[in-house]
Amino acid sequence: MMENVIPVINELQDLFSRVDPHGTMTLMQDFSQQLPQIAVVGSQSSGKSSVLESIVGKAFLPRGSGIVTRRPLILQLVPMPTDVSSTVAEQPFGEFLHEPGKKYYDFDRIREVISEETDSIAGVNKNISPEPIRLRIHSPSVAPLTLVDLPGLVRNPIGDQPKDIDRQVSNLVRKYIVHENTLILAVSAANADIATSDGVQLAQQVDPHGRRTIGVLTKLDLMEEGTHVVDIIEQRVISLQRGFIPVVNMSQSDLDQGSKTMADQRRAELQFFAQHPRYAPMRDRCGMAFLQAKLSAVLLEHVQQALPKLRTDLDGLIRSTADEIERCGGSSALACINDAPQAAREKVRLRNAPNATLIDQSAALLSFITKFTDDFTGRISGNGGNLLPDFSKIKLDQSDASTLELHGGARIHQIFHDRFMPYITALRASDMLKAEDIRQAILNTRGVRASQLLPFGVEQAFEQLYTRQVQCLVEPIMRCVRYVYDEVVHIACASCKHIVSVRFPTLKTRMLDATIALVTSQRPLLESHLRTNLEAEVVYMNVSKPEMVAQSMRALTQAYHSDGPRDRPPAKKPAEPDAGLLSFPTEAPSRQPEMTSFTQETQGVKPAVSPIELQSSTERSIAEDAFLRGVIDAHFSGLQRTVADQVPKLIVYYLIHRVTTEIRNHLVEKLYVPDRMQELMEEDPAMMDRRKSAVATFCTLLEAKECLLRAEGH
Secondary structure, eight states: OGGGGGHHHHOOOOOOTOOOOOOOHHHHHHHHHTEEEEEEEETTTTHHHHHHHHHHHHHOOOOSSSSOSOOEEEEEEEEEEOOOTTTOOOOOEEEEEETTTBOOOHHHHHHHHHHHHHHHHOOOOSSOOOOOOOEEEEETTTEEEEEEEOOOOOOOOOTTTTHHHHHHHHHHHHHHHHHEEEEEEEETTTTTTTOOOOHHHHHOOOOOOOOEEEEEOOOOGGGGGOOOOOOHHSSSOOOOOEEEEEOOOOOOHHHHHHOOOOHHHHHHHHHHHHHHHTTGGGGOOHHHHHHHHHHHHHHHHHHHHHHHHHHHHHHHHHHHHHHHHTTTTOOOOOTTTOOHHHHHHHHHHHHHHOOOOOHHHHHHHHHHHHHHHHHHHHHHHHHSSSSSOOOOGOOOOOOOGGTOOOOOOOHHHHIIIIIHHHHHHHOOOOOOHHHHHHHHHHHHHHOOOTTTTTTTTTHHHHHHHHHHHHTTTHHHHHOOOOOOOOHHHHHHHHHHHHHHHOHHHHHHHHHHHHHHHHHHHHHHHHHHHHHHHHHHHSSOOTTTTHHHHHHHHHHHHHHHOOOOGGSSOHHHHHHOSSSOOOOOEEEEEOOOOOOTTTOOOOTTBOOOSOOOOOOOOOHHHHHHHHHHHHHHHHHHHHHHHHHHHHHHHIIIIIIIIHHHHHHHHHHHHOOOGGHHHHHHHHOHHHHHHHHHHHHHHHHHHHHHHHHHHHHHTT
């Protein structure tokens, strides 16, 4: 029967209110507000409370000056069945959701509990709080309704209230009435200008066509004699599709004296409309009984229209919560969405899921190691890793940064081919030598025999100068090693973050540490190999190779047929690197040893002659300078090609090939230790709480779906 759907909506609200607000699905509260219900809005002096009490048939709401309703009160009205065979009829009672099972037959006590709960959350200084109070009233005189009593709209703060209390109240009320499934009961005092009614104005802002707003006019009995609201009831002033309903509530004096019951007030209201000359013709559309029946019928219609979308939205929540469970380490639970018996079994399984066993932990660890190894090697080789964007999360007006940046092995390739190799090949050894360096080396190697012919001493000078230039390559080579090492570590961090979730913080740390240790262990071997190659180059200079002999002869010939180094075209400097992946120096370091003047004391003996001018230029020194520069450049160019070719190969061999080959066995050896398995696979407590909360939410959603299926007659 469709009249049973309103209790189902009440049951859904109760289910959603039990979900931990600090859990994973905080949007459950928003979904709860989207359930079909009637929100009562109006200014604090419009008579909202009197309307609600008349609908219930009991005086139970706090009263006073200023804002009295300071927390939303979700009021569920449940008709009590009348048992004609019973001699004692059960009295109406109230039940708060925060005290399940406790019945309040004294409605004055219900008023006190509402005040106490309000003060406990919102304080005693007239502040407001969005956290609702949930009250269910069972009575034989009520219709099945779900009403939300909201704080009265105000314009000015009083007492210790915040200066923006009007904005706070308006935002809170708007949060409830903005949803399409919420009917708006806009209460206005008939003895005030309807055009300035706060309740009607706010309702028109969220429901401009008046499709889900019902107007209620109060205090008709307090209007001046001869005035009436017939024009408003006939919608000649403001148009609402569901109309305006006039009512007459109990006066404040009647409430204070307690001399009038709700039944007495109902009879007085009927008499008022029947005897009034302007309202009598329309009395069948006036009064609390008509309002109560209309609210029940409209809410039932609204629920019927909302059920299909509610189920669709609920299925979406179930899917997202199931995904959250998987992200937190739980098993997939999506299969039970459209299978009620399986859903019931799934609830039991999830709520009684045991902790992972040692076997489960072992299998999980090996799986993590395998996935990490595949992802790590894939990122370096370029044919794997999580480098593709998640297209489901990309907005059409945004570009994914991951497609605009280099990743993994591509960055290492850039280090080699866009930075290191161009820098090395652009170097020119002779440009790093000064004329005085060459002249000094020649004189030092000849000693006292400085008058000998040109060839004497030049070879020894060549060895000294060439060795010095080879040493200049050490710094850029080691810098290239460092950059590639850092990039491999960065790739390991990215893979570890992608594969090992925050669920296992200890495993994540240990796996990354073990990987970095393996990469680090290869670095000294690599650097030693590179230094050995350079040392071998200077220990044995193969100058007898035919091409070296030919280049030396050309250099000698050019030396005697040129004016010296001044005729040499300026060498091309290494390309100025951009502020990108890495930067090598644009100028090679100058090697200018400090020379001690012959005027200084040497072992206590002063020179007997004047100092020698080392920078003097002669034809012979110019020829020797040109010759040595040519030979050094010839040999250095061959070394440049070797370094540019061999250094990347050795770096790849040690830091990439050996690491990716040994990584899996290395991780198994370091991590797969049965005695430490429990510690290694210990979950993050926050992640465990997150999973438990997601499981609780999922089970609640399954129960909610069962409720909707019952409402739809399945």
